Every structure is written in C-alpha cells, then in structure tokens.
Amino acid sequence: MTTRLRRFAPxxxxxxxxxxxxxxxxxxxxxxxxQVGGIVVTGSRQANASINGLDVDPQLLPQNVRxxxxxxxxxxxxxxxxQLFDLAGGMSRQNSFGGAWDAYAIRGFSGDINQxxxxxxxxxxxxxxxxxxxxxATVESFQxxxxxxxxxxxxxxxxxxxxxxxxxxxxxxHAGGEFGYASFxxxxxxxxxxxxxxxxxxxxVIGVYQDGASFRDFVxxxxxxxxxxxxxxxxxxxxxxxxxxYNLVHFTHDRGxxxxxxxxxxxxxxxxxxxxxxxPMTQRTSQHQATAYIDLGPGIALESGVQYRDGSLxxxxxHNAALVGTRLRRQLRVHDYHWQDVxxxxxxxxxxxxxxIGHQLRVGADAFDxxxxxxxxxxxxxxxxxxxxxxxxxxxxxxxxxxPLNQNLLERLRGQSVYAQDLLRLDDxxxxxxxxxxxxxxxxxxxYRTGRTDRQSPQATSPxxxxxxxxxxxxxxxxxxxxxFRFNQGVDAAAGPFAPERGEAWEGGLKLxxxxxxxxxxVSLFRITKQNILVNDPANAGxxxxxxxxxxxxxxxxxNYRLDDRLTLTGVYAHTDARVTRDTRPGLNGTALSNIPxxxxxxxxxxxxxxxxxxxxxxxxxxxxxxxxxxxDVASGFRLPGYVTARLNLSYRVTExxxxxxxxxxxxxxxxxxxxxxxxxxxxxxxxxxRARVAVAL
Numbered sequence: 001m002t003t004r005l006r007r008f009a010p011x012x013x014x015x016x017x018x019x020x021x022x023x024x025x026x027x028x029x030x031x032x033x034x035q036v037g038g039i040v041v042t043g044s045r046q047a048n049a050s051i052n053g054l055d056v057d058p059q060l061l062p063q064n065v066r067x068x069x070x071x072x073x074x075x076x077x078x079x080x081x082x083q084l085f086d087l088a089g090g091m092s093r094q095n096s097f098g099g100a101w102d103a104y105a106i107r108g109f110s111g112d113i114n115q116x117x118x119x120x121x122x123x124x125x126x127x128x129x130x131x132x133x134x135x136x137a138t139v140e141s142f143q144x145x146x147x148x149x150x151x152x153x154x155x156x157x158x159x160x161x162x163x164x165x166x167x168x169x170x171x172x173x174h175a176g177g178e179f180g181y182a183s184f185x186x187x188x189x190x191x192x193x194x195x196x197x198x199x200x201x202x203x204x205v206i207g208v209y210q211d212g213a214s215f216r217d218f219v220x221x222x223x224x225x226x227x228x229x230x231x232x233x234x235x236x237x238x239x240x241x242x243x244x245x246y247n248l249v250h251f252t253h254d255r256g257x258x259x260x261x262x263x264x265x266x267x268x269x270x271x272x273x274x275x276x277x278x279x280p281m282t283q284r285t286s287q288h289q290a291t292a293y294i295d296l297g298p299g300i301a302l303e304s305g306v307q308y309r310d311g312s313l314x315x316x317x318x319h320n321a322a323l324v325g326t327r328l329r330r331q332l333r334v335h336d337y338h339w340q341d342v343x344x345x346x347x348x349x350x351x352x353x354x355x356x357i358g359h360q361l362r363v364g365a366d367a368f369d370x371x372x373x374x375x376x377x378x379x380x381x382x383x384x385x386x387x388x389x390x391x392x393x394x395x396x397x398x399x400x401x402x403x404p405l406n407q408n409l410l411e412r413l414r415g416q417s418v419y420a421q422d423l424l425r426l427d428d429x430x431x432x433x434x435x436x437x438x439x440x441x442x443x444x445x446x447x448y449r450t451g452r453t454d455r456q457s458p459q460a461t462s463p464x465x466x467x468x469x470x471x472x473x474x475x476x477x478x479x480x481x482x483x484x485f486r487f488n489q490g491v492d493a494a495a496g497p498f499a500p501e502r503g504e505a506w507e508g509g510l511k512l513x514x515x516x517x518x519x520x521x522x523v524s525l526f527r528i529t530k531q532n533i534l535v536n537d538p539a540n541a542g543x544x545x546x547x548x549x550x551x552x553x554x555x556x557x558x559x560n561y562r563l564d565d566r567l568t569l570t571g572v573y574a575h576t577d578a579r580v581t582r583d584t585r586p587g588l589n590g591t592a593l594s595n596i597p598x599x600x601x602x603x604x605x606x607x608x609x610x611x612x613x614x615x616x617x618x619x620x621x622x623x624x625x626x627x628x629x630x631x632x633d634v635a636s637g638f639r640l641p642g643y644v645t646a647r648l649n650l651s652y653r654v655t656e657x658x659x660x661x662x663x664x665x666x667x668x669x670x671x672x673x674x675x676x677x678x679x680x681x682x683x684x685x686x687x688x689x690x691r692a693r694v695a696v697a698l
Contacts, residue, residue, distance in 0.1 A: 059513055062478035078136055090600075105578075107556075119131075128368075130339070134164070135210075142162070146556070147160060147482060167206065174698065192207075201232045203228070228243075240291070248284050252281070254274060256273075257682040257684055275400070280315060308341070322381070329381035331387075333378050335376060339371060362421050370411075370412070376406045421436075422435070430470075431468045433467075473513065492546075509525070510522070520559070549580070550581060559571050566608050578592060594630045594631065595640070599642075620648070621647065624644065641673065657698060662691070665686065
C-alpha cells in the first residue's frame with residue numbers, strides 16, 4: 001500500500017479532481033422544500049458530494065434525479081442497498097453472483113455482469129473489485145441520476161449513475177443505536193456516535209454487526225461493519241475530512257433454484273442445491289477517503305481528495321450447471337481474488353455571475369491505479385463424473401471432486417481524465433448545462449497460465465448538453481443529450497481484452513411543482529444505445545463475450561406529495577423496452593435484455609400522528625410491482641413471471657429519544673423470482689419477513 005501511494009502521489013498533485021469534503025458541511029445545510037417522505041427530486045443538500053455537483057432549483061435541473069435519504073431508511077427499516085432500488089424508479093435487479101453483491105440495471109442497462117454495478121461513494125468510484133453488498137448504516141443519501149453523468153463523474157452507465165453520500169462528523173455530540181430481530185433468526189445491532197473534541201476537530205464512528213440464517217436451507221450470513229471518520233475545520237476557509245469503512249462478510253454462496261420444465265417455481269423456494277459443507281465465502285473490503293476543501297474567495301473553491309481501497313473474495317462453493325431429468329449436475333469452484341485501488345481528484349469550482357449570466361463551473365481531472373489478481377479453480381461436471389444431486393430429493397455430503405486451475409490472471413488498469421462542466425443560468429426561466437470529459441485508459445491482462453500479456457489503451461471524449469425552460473415556477477421542460485464511455489474489465493475465453501462500452505442517451509421531460517411545492521413530479525422520455533455490452537459466453541462457461549449493440553427506450557414518471565410533517569406519499573412508474581439491435585451471436589437480434597421488465601412501479605405512504613413527540617404513532621405502507629421479463633440473455637424462452645409485494649411499517653415513539661418499530665416485507669407471502677442469470681441460476685425472493693427493532697437517540 002505504501003509503495004503504491006508513494007508512486008501515485010505525484011500524479012495526484014498534478015491533476016485536478018473532485019473531492020467530497022463539502023459533505024463536511026452537511027449538518028447545517030437546509031432541507032429542500034421539495035423533500036417528500038425522505039425522497040428529494042433534486043441534486044443533494046451537499047452539492048460538492050452530489051453526483052451532479054450542482055446547487056440549483058430542481059425545476060431548472062435538466063435531468064431526472066431521485067434522492068432517498070436516511071429518514072426513509074429509518075422509517076422502512078431497510079438494511080441493505082438493494083431494498084432501495086424499488087423506490088428509485090427505472091431500476092431492476094440483476095444477477096447478484098449468488099448473493100455476493102448488489103446488482104441492478106438503470107433504464108435497461110447494468111454494469112459489469114461479473115463484478116457488480118457501477119457505484120460512486122461521495123463521487124469516488126467504488127465498484128472496482130468484488131465488493132460485498134452495501135449496508136445502509138453509513139448512508140446519508142442515495143442518489144440516482146438518470147441519464148449520462150460521465151462528463152463530471154467518470155465511468156458510468158448511459159442509463160444513469162448511483163452515488164452514495166456517507167455520514168460525516170457533526171458539530172454537536174450525538175449518540176444512537178438500534179437493535180432488531182427478524183424472521184429466520186436474524187439479529188442485528190448498530191450504533192452511531194460522535195461529536196466535537198476541540199480545536200475544530202470532530203469525530204464519528206458507526207458500527208454494525210448482523211448474524212442470521214435465511215429462508216434458504218443451509219444458508220447463513222454475518223456482517224461486521226466499522227466506519228470511523230475524522231473532520232477538522234482549519235479556520236474559516238479550510239476543511240479536512242477522513243473516512244474509513246471496513247467490511248467483513250461471511251456468506252453462503254447460493255446459486256438459487258433451477259427451472260424444471262421451464263417453471264422457475266417448481267421447487268420449494270427454500271431448496272438449497274449446493275453443498276452445506278462447502279463453508280462460507282469471505283469478503284473483506286477496506287475503504288479510506290481523505291478529502292480537503294479550500295475556500296479561495298467568494299464563489300471560488302478548490303477541492304481535492306484521495307481514496308485507497310483493497311479487498312478480497314475467497315472460499316469454495318458448489319454451483320448449478322445443468323439439469324438432466326431430475327438430476328442437477330454441479331460445478332465446484334474455488335475463488336482466491338484480491339485487489340487494490342488508488343484514485344484521486346482535484347477540482348476548481350466557480351460560482352459567479354459574468355455578463356449577467358450565472359455560472360456554476362467545475363474544471364478538474366482524476367486518475368486511478370487498480371490491480372486485481374484472480375486465481376480460480378473449477379471442476380466442470382460430465383456424464384462420467386456428474387457431481388449431481390436430485391432436485392426433488394437432495395442428498396448432501398457426497399465426496400468432492402478435484403477442481404483444476406481455471407484462471408490465474410492479473411489485471412492492471414490505469415486511468416487519467418480531464419473534465420469541465422458549466423451550468424449557465426440565463427434568468428429564472430432558462431438554464432443550459434454543458435460538459436465534456438476525456439479519458440485515457442491503459443489496460444494490461446497477464447495470463448500466468450499461458451505466459452501471455454494483452455494490452456490496450458482506449459481513450460474517449462464524452463460530451464454532454466442539456467437545456468431547461470421554466471415558463472412559470474410550477475412547470476418546466478428539459479431536453480438532455482450525452483455520450484458515455486465505460487472500459488470493460490477482464491478477458492474473454494481466448495484471454496483477449498474487451499473493447500470498451502460506448503453509449504449515447506437522449507432524454508426529454510416535464511417537471512411539475514404545485515401547492516407551495518408540496519406536490520412535485522417528473523415525467524421523462526428516454527432513448528439510449530450502447531455498444532460492446534458484456535454477456536455470458538454460451539460456449540465457455542465462466543467467460544463473457546461482447547454483443548454488438550443494444551437499445552433501450554421508455555417512459556418514467558414519479559410523483560411526491562407532502563401534506564405536512566405528518567403525511568407523505570411517493571410513487572414511481574417505468575415503462576422500459578430494452579433489446580438487442582445488433583449481436584455477434586446469430587438469432588439474438590431483436591431479443592429483450594435479461595431481467596428488464598417492460599413495466600414496473602412502486603408506491604409508499606407514511607403517516608405519523610405527532611411527529612417526533614412522545615406518544616406519536618407511525619404507519620407506513622407500500623406496494624411494488626415488477627412485470628414479467630426474460631430470464632437470460634440467450635433468448636431461450638425462459639422467463640421470470642411478474643409479481644406484486646407489499647410492505648407495512650409500524651412505529652411508536654415511547655419518548656422523544658426511544659422508539660419501537662415493527663416492519664413487514666412481502667406481507668402476502670408471494671412466491672416470486674427476484675432475478676436470474678439462466679434457467680439454472682435463479683434467485684427467489686424472500687417470503688413474508690417480519691422484523692422488530694428498538695431505536696434510541698441521545
């Protein structure tokens with residue numbers, strides 16, 4: 001670590017880039033008027049930590065943005081990131097690699113199918129490597145920016161980008177904790193405490209431990225999260241922030257169900273088809289972020305930051321391979337993956353009025369240095385040695401086959417970028433957003449089995465433009481266009497590198513704000529095309545190939561209403577038509593993309609009788625609808641049926657400091673299929689789940 005930081009530091013000094021240090025100023029920031037039930041249709045209270053880096057009236061923001069904050073998380077009892085997807089709108093769950101990470105698509109397009117989705121933490125890239133599912137304990141806000149954001153935030157999907165703003169030290173003492181017990185013997189405890197220690201220094205530490213079984217037989221998971229942070233206000237012009245997040249997760253690598261006769265629900269949803277004696281997989285990640293904010297004068301600031309991340313994914317597991325009659329042939333896999341990632345940013349921002357035109361200008365650059373070592377052993381079954389199990393009457397504990405070495409790879413990635421973005425405010429009715437970014441990537445793939453090294457050095461320019469017109473304070477319309485660039489990690493079955501993905505997105509929308517902005521909403525239309533998408537290689541299990549081109553188009557709508565501090569409502573709907581338009585595999589042109597429902601939506605309402613006063617009663621409820629969708633990307637005809645689930649949240653504030661909660665998910669116990677990779681890798685959704693918890697805040 002020390003050697004790499006020393007080698008990389010000179011580059012960080014020379015390139016400008018964004019930092020998230022202004023998240024330091026979270027506590028005193030005003031809450032936007034259009035916040036509804038913890039969902040804000042705007043950028044962020046912390047513009048510099050926000051994914052779009054803007055501080056603007058949401059009516060003049062030329063994009064569809066959803067923000068879900070810690071208030072919503074507290075009311076619903078959500079504990080991991082994937083539970084927020086339903087209320088974001090236009091997001092759909094993807095293959096989670098047997099429960100290893102959170103996987104999603106935005107407007108029909110997902111990130112790397114083998115390493116999880118693109119994700120930013122305080123606008124630092126946090127998806128390189130095999131990262132565990134994120135806990136929400138450190139989340140202050142979950143931001144979903146629809147459309148391309150690569151002009152400012154770098155690598156991302158043309159359908160949208162995700163940014164998490166994490167909790168930073170506060171300027172007053174605080175202490176709180178929560179303890180809960182849920183169905184399937186799941187225990188969870190968390191704490192959050194901190195405050196000033198003198199000399200302009202404040203600290204904060206967040207901790208979580210969770211342990212429990214699952215509705216799936218023989219599946220057990222536990223998690224330890226520790227997240228200390230330190231902030232220092234050096235006078236009135238300089239702020240420094242350091243944040244550490246350490247995760248240690250043990251989980252059962254569970255490839256889920258198989259479809260029997262094309263029916264993905266033919267087996268009990270609890271049926272485990274692996275081997276209980278495989279033991280747990282272990283994921284470890286540590287993330288260090290150090291940022292600085294310097295006020296250079298009225299409307300001028302310099303921000304800089306560096307991030308270091310490393311981690312590992314190790315362990316063995318049994319995977320579904322092929323169903324022959326009622327016998328499931330299985331693979332045995334052994335993973336030994338390690339990675340480290342250093343990135344940095346410096347950025348100059350200018351918020352001034354020139355010649356009667358307001359400017360929010362950001363100019364900067366970023367760089368990263370990433371290494372990943374993958375050693376992978378795999379036994380593939382055959383008729384002579386099937387390593388199989390009867391799916392209707394499984395008998396566990398058979399002798400394990402020998403798994404030969406399959407991959408021994410080192411991937412090295414180096415990247416540098418420069419960018420600029422300017423939001424021009426012509427008056428209270430017009431805004432124009434212009435941005436451009438240029439990326440240089442160096443990618444080396446070293447195959448230690450063959451002694452072969454493959455290199456490529458792609459580069460791309462990603463422009464962006466958007467325009468908003470607001471004829472009144474209640475209505476605005478916008479149009480947005482942009483291009484995206486995303487390098488593909490890994491190699492194909494022939495050990496060759498993949499060409500990078502390139503995308504283009506168009507969007508137009510209408511925004512409404514009425515009843516003193518208690519009622520807000522957005523309707524948007526979009527069309528996106530993308531080239532060189534990685535999909536499963538049907539001829540070489542465990543490898544990927546790149547398709548030619550895919551297109552997604554559709555309509556999204558959201559509405560939010562807040563009567564007062566007691567009643568809030570929100571709803572989202574998306575119609576998404578995502579399909580292949582040109583493919584390297586014969587016969588797949590025109591086929592729909594896997595796990596993308598044509599129709600999806602969700603609604604949630606929350607009412608509380610007396611706000612935060614003692615004796616207040618809270619009632620929340622909502623429904624989620626996900627339509628039918630293809631279950632794989634090879635047009636086999638296998639489909640996942642649509643489903644509806646309902647949730648209920650009850651709370652009672654015993655005192656102003658102590659509250660009791662009862663949360664229910666999938667209240668009507670629907671048997672639904674959450675996602676799949678193929679007809680033998682199907683993830684079932686959880687049955688009815690009840691959780692009781694007690695929260696205290698000092």
